[in-house]
Amino acid sequence: QKEVEQDPGPLSVPEGAIVSLNCTYSNSAFQYFMWYRQYSRKGPELLMYTYSSGNKEDGRFTAQVDKSSKYISLFIRDSQPSDSATYLCAMKRLPNDYKLSFGAGTTVTVRA
Amino acid sequence: DTEVTQTPKHLVMGMTNKKSLKCEQHMGHRAMYWYKQKAKKPPELMFVYSYEKLSINESVPSRFSPECPNSSLLNLHLHALQPEDSALYLCASSQGAGGWNEQFFGPGTRLTVL
Numbered sequence: 517q518k519e520v521e522q523d524p525g526p527l528s529v530p531e532g533a534i535v536s537l538n539c540t541y542s543n544s545a546f547q548y549f550m551w552y553r554q555y556s557r558k559g560p561e562l563l564m565y566t567y568s569s570g571n572k573e574d575g576r577f578t579a580q581v582d583k584s585s586k587y588i589s590l591f592i593r594d595s596q597p598s599d600s601a602t603y604l605c606a607m608k609r610l611p612n613d614y615k616l617s618f619g620a621g622t623t624v625t626v627r628a
Numbered sequence: 629d630t631e632v633t634q635t636p637k638h639l640v641m642g643m644t645n646k647k648s649l650k651c652e653q654h655m656g657h658r659a660m661y662w663y664k665q666k667a668k669k670p671p672e673l674m675f676v677y678s679y680e681k682l683s684i685n686e687s688v689p690s691r692f693s694p695e696c697p698n699s700s701l702l703n704l705h706l707h708a709l710q711p712e713d714s715a716l717y718l719c720a721s722s723q724g725a726g727g728w729n730e731q732f733f734g735p736g737t738r739l740t741v742l
Contacts, residue, residue: 524668550730559632559718559733560671604670612729614659614684614722618670 519543522605522619530627535592539605539619546607549581551590554602595626632734634719640740643709649737651702651719658724660702662694665716677702678724709741
């Protein structure tokens with residue numbers, strides 16, 4: 517069993533829809549959670565990071581963590597074609613850990 | 629400057645060639661990373677340098693040789709690669725010990741081994 521599970525999709529939604537992405541994990545030592553966005557043939561860029569259980573908002577993006585269920589989510593509101601990318605969840609045990617455990621990535625297409 | 633740069637963007641090499649990938653950052657970060665990413669897969673960590681010393685080697689074959697000449701530069705020397713080594717090679721940097729260690733990625737070098 518992988519430490520981090522993420523449905524690779526692909527996910528296709530119409531413009532303006534809410535995109536819902538999620539990851540589950542098995543290692544309860546993970547305390548820090550990140551979402552990266554990766555456009556085709558580019559490096560990943562950090563979208564959001566969080567530590568606490570609960571919600572964190574940044575513009576159209578909301579990251580949600582439920583440590584009791586070992587489940588994290590990313591919601592994208594009012595999705596745009598420019599949101600079409602692969603979204604990777606990542607997590608680590610300690611804030612200064614060098615090694616991240618990545619999910620497989622979910623490919624999202626937002627149709628105009 | 630919040631950018632990690634990588635050169636070259638693309639590289640095609642034969643199995644007997646020797647080549648190098650270069651990565652540079654000017655954010656004052658003291659940790660630098662090499663990742664390998666195959667198509668439709670997440671990045672796989674290869675090496676981590678912390679304060680210019682090799683801190684993590686994820687059992688990478690010796691045909692990949694990292695080098696950190698100074699705190700801003702990271703090289704990956706390639707020799708006698710195999711076709712299955714074709715991938716996107718990503719460099720990243722982060723603050724270093726004691727911080728959040730948020731990793732900033734470069735755009736990658738797309739390597740093809742013939």
